[in-house]
Amino acid sequence: MPRSNRERTDATRTVLLDAARKLFIEKGYAETATPEIVAAADVTRGALYHHFPDKKALFWAVIEREANNVAADIDAHSAEASSAREALLQGASAYFDAMAVPGRTRLLLKEAPAQHAIDNGEGEDPAEQGLKIGLSHLLAGSENLKLLDPLTSLISSAFEKAAIAIDCGGKRADYEAAIAALLDGLIAQPRR
Amino acid sequence: MPRSNRERTDATRTVLLDAARKLFIEKGYAETATPEIVAAADVTRGALYHHFPDKKALFWAVIEREANNVAADIDAHSAEASSAREALLQGASAYFDAMAVPGRTRLLLKEAPAQHAIDNGEGEDPAEQGLKIGLSHLLAGSENLKLLDPLTSLISSAFEKAAIAIDCGGKRADYEAAIAALLDGLIAQPRR
DNA sequence: TAAGATACATTCAGTCTGTATGTTTTCTTA
DNA sequence: TAAGAAAACATACAGACTGAATGTATCTTA
Numbered sequence: 001m002p003r004s005n006r007e008r009t010d011a012t013r014t015v016l017l018d019a020a021r022k023l024f025i026e027k028g029y030a031e032t033a034t035p036e037i038v039a040a041a042d043v044t045r046g047a048l049y050h051h052f053p054d055k056k057a058l059f060w061a062v063i064e065r066e067a068n069n070v071a072a073d074i075d076a077h078s079a080e081a082s083s084a085r086e087a088l089l090q091g092a093s094a095y096f097d098a099m100a101v102p103g104r105t106r107l108l109l110k111e112a113p114a115q116h117a118i119d120n121g122e123g124e125d126p127a128e129q130g131l132k133i134g135l136s137h138l139l140a141g142s143e144n145l146k147l148l149d150p151l152t153s154l155i156s157s158a159f160e161k162a163a164i165a166i167d168c169g170g171k172r173a174d175y176e177a178a179i180a181a182l183l184d185g186l187i188a189q190p191r192r
Numbered sequence: 193m194p195r196s197n198r199e200r201t202d203a204t205r206t207v208l209l210d211a212a213r214k215l216f217i218e219k220g221y222a223e224t225a226t227p228e229i230v231a232a233a234d235v236t237r238g239a240l241y242h243h244f245p246d247k248k249a250l251f252w253a254v255i256e257r258e259a260n261n262v263a264a265d266i267d268a269h270s271a272e273a274s275s276a277r278e279a280l281l282q283g284a285s286a287y288f289d290a291m292a293v294p295g296r297t298r299l300l301l302k303e304a305p306a307q308h309a310i311d312n313g314e315g316e317d318p319a320e321q322g323l324k325i326g327l328s329h330l331l332a333g334s335e336n337l338k339l340l341d342p343l344t345s346l347i348s349s350a351f352e353k354a355a356i357a358i359d360c361g362g363k364r365a366d367y368e369a370a371i372a373a374l375l376d377g378l379i380a381q382p383r384r
Numbered sequence: 385t386a387a388g389a390t391a392c393a394t395t396c397a398g399t400c401t402g403t404a405t406g407t408t409t410t411c412t413t414a
Numbered sequence: 415t416a417a418g419a420a421a422a423c424a425t426a427c428a429g430a431c432t433g434a435a436t437g438t439a440t441c442t443t444a
Contacts, residue, residue, distance in 0.1 A: 002440080002441080003440090003441090004441075004442090005389090005390060005391070005440085005441055005442075008390090008391065008392090008440085008441085009390085009391075012391080012392085030222060033430080033431060033432090034431075034432070034433095035430090035431075043392080043393095044392070044393050044394080045393085045394090045432090045433090046391090046392050046393045046394070047391075047392050047393080049432095049433070049434080050390090050391060050392060050393095051391090051392095053433095054432080054433070055432075055433090113305070113306070114305070114306030114307075115306075144373050147366060147369055147370045147373055149366075150354070150357070150362070150366045150367050150369070150370035151370045151373065151374075153353055153354075153357055153370075154350040154353055154354060154367070154370055154371070154374065155350075156353075157349045157350055157352070157353035158346040158347075158349055158350055160349070161345055161346055161348075161349035162342070162345075162346060165342070165345055170342070174339060174341075174342045175342050175346070177339055177342070178339045178342035178343045178345075178346050179346070181336050181339055181343065181377075181378060182343075182346065182374060182377065182378070184377070185373075185374065185376070185377015185378050185379075186373060186374070186377050187377075194409085194410075195409090195410085196410075196411090197409085197410055197411070197420090197421060197422070200409085200410085200421090200422065200423090201421090201422075204422080204423085225399080225400060225401090226400075226401070226402095227399090227400080235423080235424095236423070236424050236425080237401090237402090237424085237425090238422085238423050238424045238425070239422075239423055239424080241401095241402070241403080242421090242422060242423060242424095243422090243423095245402095246401080246402070247400095247401070247402090385443105385444100386443100386444090387442100387443090387444090388441105388442085388443085388444100389440105389441080389442075389443095390439105390440080390441070390442085391438100391439080391440070391441085392437105392438080392439075392440090393436100393437080393438070393439090394435100394436080394437075394438095395434100395435080395436075395437090396433105396434085396435075396436095397432105397433095397434085397435095398431105398432090398433095398434105399430105399431085399432085400429105400430085400431080400432100401428105401429090401430085401431100402427105402428095402429090403426100403427085403428080403429105404425100404426085404427075404428095405424100405425080405426075405427095406423105406424080406425070406426090407422100407423080407424070407425090408421105408422080408423075408424085409420105409421085409422070409423085410419105410420085410421070410422085411418105411419080411420070411421080412417100412418085412419075412420090413415105413416100413417090413418090413419095414415100414416090414417090414418100
């Protein structure tokens with residue numbers, strides 16, 4: 001059965017990404033060898049190195065696809081919120097929902113940072129952007145608005161830690177409550 | 193010049209740990225090959241594999257030594273505090289001081305978690321213990337005390353993120369202020 | 385349909401890890 | 415203090431993996 005080049009490329013890339021995703025989740029990046037990936041995908045290493053410059057490029061392609069899926073999931077479940085506080089809490093809930101897809105936490109919050117540490121020194125995290133906007137509304141009128149950037153960074157890391165903890169069996173309700181407590185504390189408070 | 197076995201062992205282990213530490217900081221664990229380490233330490237791979245079961249064991253020995261040094265540094269600079277809030281802020285300052293030693297942030301907050309992700313699923317972090325105690329005092333009388341464990345976990349991750357940000361050039365004063373803002377927000381507040 | 389481009393397969397060179405074995409130095413004990 | 419044991423270290427090797435080079439089949443297009 002003849003297939004167009006576009007179809008062949010799409011199919012091969014997809015089976016490679018799927019197989020790599022599965023193995024990276026199960027065993028991690030370093031412990032997964034390319035012969036194993038291509039065997040699972042039922043192609044050869046030639047195909048892999050035709051479509052990706054190297055093993056890392058395949059990994060980042062997996063990560064990018066997963067991150068896009070997370071963003072799409074969050075977008076799909078976003079509704080109107082009555083306040084900045086509600087918007088952030090709903091965003092948190094949507095985030096935890098999205099990260100509940102098996103493997104996502106491992107891929108995006110464990111494997112990806114692990115590989116990132118090697119080469120890059122942390123550059124503008126796009127995932128923090130939404131949180132930063134929400135926080136800027138929450139902190140409007142508060143002294144803490146001056147600390148928007150560092151607070152965004154710290155809260156973001158709290159979100160990630162919460163997702164990891166939930167993935168490891170922690171009670172989601174507890175972590176959502178803890179996140180809420182952190183956010184509520186930042187709202188303008190009377191200094192007595 | 194004759195040396196006792198104990199002296200030989202200590203000396204060899206030390207030069208290996210020092211060389212490995214330097215290279216792990218510069219290039220990361222995965223990118224550092226054992227031939228490179230032993231060359232820098234001026235011993236052979238035989239010596240390395242005599243003293244350590246494998247490359248990972250050497251890595252964890254480096255990490256353990258560094259973590260002990262951090263704990264010792266923090267202990268050395270701990271003073272009496274007049275309140276739970278002050279105790280936590282002083283602890284934060286001591287932590288950031290300790291993590292300011294070049295390479296520590298990379299080793300303990302980037303490389304170690306990266307390797308940890310592979311095999312282990314996060315087990316009781318001893319570094320969180322001190323924070324948990326401090327938080328338990330801060331939250332005494334607050335509704336948030338119920339959330340002590342998750343809050344400890346999230347605040348801890350905020351500390352780590354702050355240390356990383358500072359290590360990457362962020363302004364320490366800003367992150368200390370942000371940490372203070374997070375902690376202050378957790379203190380019992382009037383719900384209006 | 386011929387020529388070139390693309391997709392894929394196979395082979396190969398270099399490197400790395402961990403093990404097995406050999407050699408030297410220190411320790412023990414008779 | 416001499417000889418055997420044990421520890422410390424060095425060397426050699428086997429297996430595996432990555433990435434590049436090269437070869438072949440399939441598709442596209444003029």
